[in-house]
Amino acid sequence: MKVGGRFLGVAFLAMGIAAAGLSLGAGTKDAKKADPAKSEIERGRYLMITMGCNDCHTPGTLYGEPDFSRMLSGSELGWRGPWGTTFARNLTPDPETGLGTWTAEEIANALRSGVRKDGSVLKPPMPWPNTSQLTEADLHALVAFIRSLPPVKHAVPAALPPGGEYAGPVVPLPAPGKWDAPASMSAPPPAAGTTK
Numbered sequence: 205m206k207v208g209g210r211f212l213g214v215a216f217l218a219m220g221i222a223a224a225g226l227s228l229g230a231g232t233k234d235a236k237k238a239d240p241a242k243s244e245i246e247r248g249r250y251l252m253i254t255m256g257c258n259d260c261h262t263p264g265t266l267y268g269e270p271d272f273s274r275m276l277s278g279s280e281l282g283w284r285g286p287w288g289t290t291f292a293r294n295l296t297p298d299p300e301t302g303l304g305t306w307t308a309e310e311i312a313n314a315l316r317s318g319v320r321k322d323g324s325v326l327k328p329p330m331p332w333p334n335t336s337q338l339t340e341a342d343l344h345a346l347v348a349f350i351r352s353l354p355p356v357k358h359a360v361p362a363a364l365p366p367g368g369e370y371a372g373p374v375v376p377l378p379a380p381g382k383w384d385a386p387a388s389m390s391a392p393p394p395a396a397g398t399t400k
């Protein structure tokens with residue numbers, strides 16, 4: 205009994221030392237990882253991927269093979285609808301063809317409000333109503349990640365007004381049926397006798 209107890213005591217002591225060693229090791233590793241700027245960019249990367257920004261902004265993604273060496277460098281696939289034809293823009297920090305001349309706040313503001321720094325509104329299918337729901341901390345992390353990307357020189361075609369012709373590939377959205385039509389396209393005429 206006594207011997208067994210002592211043996212157990214020693215065993216527990218040894219386990220205690222091992223556990224302390226382990227947690228000490230983990231602590232040092234965490235301290236090394238905890239560069240706040242780096243972890244913000246990591247979080248931004250996580251948000252960018254899970255929010256689907258690659259889908260439209262990274263070439264190949266819609267075809268099942270994203271080319272991450274050209275991550276978020278824009279697309280030449282046109283999206284055609286009542287708004288005209290739009291193209292997912294180059295988000296990399298290239299000053300001529302990307303967002304290189306935008307400040308972090310200007311990018312954040314476009315994602316928050318759907319309005320670019322020149323006052324124009326982001327057209328479909330850019331899902332800014334989704335990004336407008338991000339917390340400020342997440343929004344800043346997402347922008348920090350975008351700004352950390354390697355710049356890629358790639359001018360996407362300019363957006364076209366309704367009726368504009370584009371020779372490249374286009375995703376044409378057909379006129380919606382009754383169920384899918386946005387209110388602006390399907391508002392019934394005001395009933396007779398109402399003030400509206």
Ligand code: HEC
Binds near residue numbers: 314
């Ligand atoms: C379904 C396709 C699609 C997805 C997904 C998408 N975008 Fe876009 N994005 C577009 C299109 C199209 C435009 C251009 C809209 C226009 O011309 O008005 C655009 C424009 C932008 C712009 C404006 C850039 C400029 O030069 O004007 C920013 C910033 C942007 N997207 C960021 C993002 C981020 C961040 C995500 C992920 C959270 C994202 N987008 C997801 C299609 C998409």
